[in-house]
Amino acid sequence: MRTFQMQRYSAIALLVFLTIHMIVVHYPPFHIDFGIILERMESPVWKVIDIAFLFFVLMHALTGAYMVITDFESAFNYRKGLAWAAIVIGVAAFFYGSATIWAFQPPV
Amino acid sequence: MSNNNAQRTVTVRIQRFNPDTDKKPYMQDYQVEMKPGMTVLDALHEIKTHQDGTVTYRRSCRHAICGSCAMHINGRNTLACNTPLKNEVTHKNTVTIGPLPYLPVIKDMVVDRTTFWEEYLRVKPWLIPPDDIPEKEFRMSQDEVKALHDAETCIMCGACYSSCAVIGLNKKYIGPHALLKSFMRVLDPRDSSPAERLEEVSGADGVYRCHTIFNCIDACPKGLNPTQAIETLRKLAQKRQKLEEARRERQKHLNEPIPA
Ligand code: FES
Numbered sequence: 220m221r222t223f224q225m226q227r228y229s230a231i232a233l234l235v236f237l238t239i240h241m242i243v244v245h246y247p248p249f250h251i252d253f254g255i256i257l258e259r260m261e262s263p264v265w266k267v268i269d270i271a272f273l274f275f276v277l278m279h280a281l282t283g284a285y286m287v288i289t290d291f292e293s294a295f296n297y298r299k300g301l302a303w304a305a306i307v308i309g310v311a312a313f314f315y316g317s318a319t320i321w322a323f324q325p326p327v
Numbered sequence: 328m329s330n331n332n333a334q335r336t337v338t339v340r341i342q343r344f345n346p347d348t349d350k351k352p353y354m355q356d357y358q359v360e361m362k363p364g365m366t367v368l369d370a371l372h373e374i375k376t377h378q379d380g381t382v383t384y385r386r387s388c389r390h391a392i393c394g395s396c397a398m399h400i401n402g403r404n405t406l407a408c409n410t411p412l413k414n415e416v417t418h419k420n421t422v423t424i425g426p427l428p429y430l431p432v433i434k435d436m437v438v439d440r441t442t443f444w445e446e447y448l449r450v451k452p453w454l455i456p457p458d459d460i461p462e463k464e465f466r467m468s469q470d471e472v473k474a475l476h477d478a479e480t481c482i483m484c485g486a487c488y489s490s491c492a493v494i495g496l497n498k499k500y501i502g503p504h505a506l507l508k509s510f511m512r513v514l515d516p517r518d519s520s521p522a523e524r525l526e527e528v529s530g531a532d533g534v535y536r537c538h539t540i541f542n543c544i545d546a547c548p549k550g551l552n553p554t555q556a557i558e559t560l561r562k563l564a565q566k567r568q569k570l571e572e573a574r575r576e577r578q579k580h581l582n583e584p585i586p587a
Contacts, residue, residue: 220564223535290536292497298531 222282222302229279236272257325266320273316281305335361337416339370341382342425344432352432354423355379361412367422368396368407371436384436391548394484398436399425404486404546427489442498443488450501450509450527457519461582465517468585477551478511487543487553499532503543503553506534510556513563513570519578521563522571529564 243259259265285305288294294301339359344352357374368386375382384407385395391409398407401415401423415422430438487503488494494502501509509528513521528534534557543553563570 220529220535223561224565286536289531290493290496290538292499295497295499295532 222286225278226282226286229275229282232271232275233279236268236275239268240272260320260323261325266323269320270317273320274313277309277312277316281309335416335420337361337370337412338419338421339374340421340423341371341374341435342423343382343435344426345434346432352425356421357382359412361416365412366408367400367410367412367415367424370412370422371407371424383434392482394482397427397484397486397489397548399427399489404428404490406484406486406548409548427485429489429491429495430485438485438489440485443485443502443504446500446502446505447483447508450505450512450524452505452508452512454512454515455518455520457517457578457581459578463582465581466583466585467516471514471516474514475511478507478556480549481507481551482549484548486546486548487551490542490546492540492542493536493538497532497536500536501528501533503537503557506537506560507551507553507556510560513560516574516577516581519574521574522567525560525564525567525570528560529567534560534564 289298336358339357340354342352343355357378359370359373371384387393387395389408391406396407426432426436426438433439491503493500509524512518513524537557539554541554
């Protein structure tokens, strides 16, 4: 039940974050303007938004992958191990991604 | 005016397999003269009685009541006894029949339903009455009866179970048939263990494993909706303690007349 809830809640959060992402990154007037992109990636507010986005993407993707893999009877018996593997991958990817986002400095 | 379909000969293609003698399943064709009003089960009877006595299938009531004759007809699970043959004849003049998918074949159309029944028993499909049983009768409102009606008409044919893609991958999944029965008991005001039932179905092999593919709805020969039942169980599972309390409260008045 918890995995299911996590996937659904993260899906709702992703709807919000993806909408923001699509508008800001892919549509005019902001898109493909290197100056604006640098400015945005440098801003602490955007860094927090990007880290939250990363968090929900990881949660959604890993819970989804976990549920699909455990659909197979052969994997079903290893649910605990798979859950731990997903947690470890998630935590590692989150810290690595967050550190990268946070450390970003525009070239002088 | 003569009916073109009345005396046409059709090819019935049957998937044959005897695990004791055959390495793998193969298709065998039979010619059957299609008579007016003939069902797929009638065609099978015709073949078994007059052409090949080794063709094996289950059937009993011939009235879509017992659920024994569920099989895979032209790519979908349904009951052979209430499927008119003429509706199934393709433009190539054939009807293809096989066993229910995802289940081990015992012989031809007869499949091993062990997991199907095991999961059914696991959800305790019987009523667990309250300690205080009313002297005369349980009184339920029209709405309460209506909520149970669909699930009650399930004939346990296995068409939904063997059309479910999750069952195809994992036989430990409870399955739409048993979840529909569990739904019926959870909603039944006479039942005293809704929280325990919801606990059972909300595990890793329960309602959250359903991918809402809707195959069970398409397959059900009775037009029932197991997917909706599963969705309801999912919602109720999140607030099972509240439901249990409401049930206890409701059961205090089970023998009182229902206000109009
Ligand atoms: S023979 Fe009973 S349901 Fe078909």
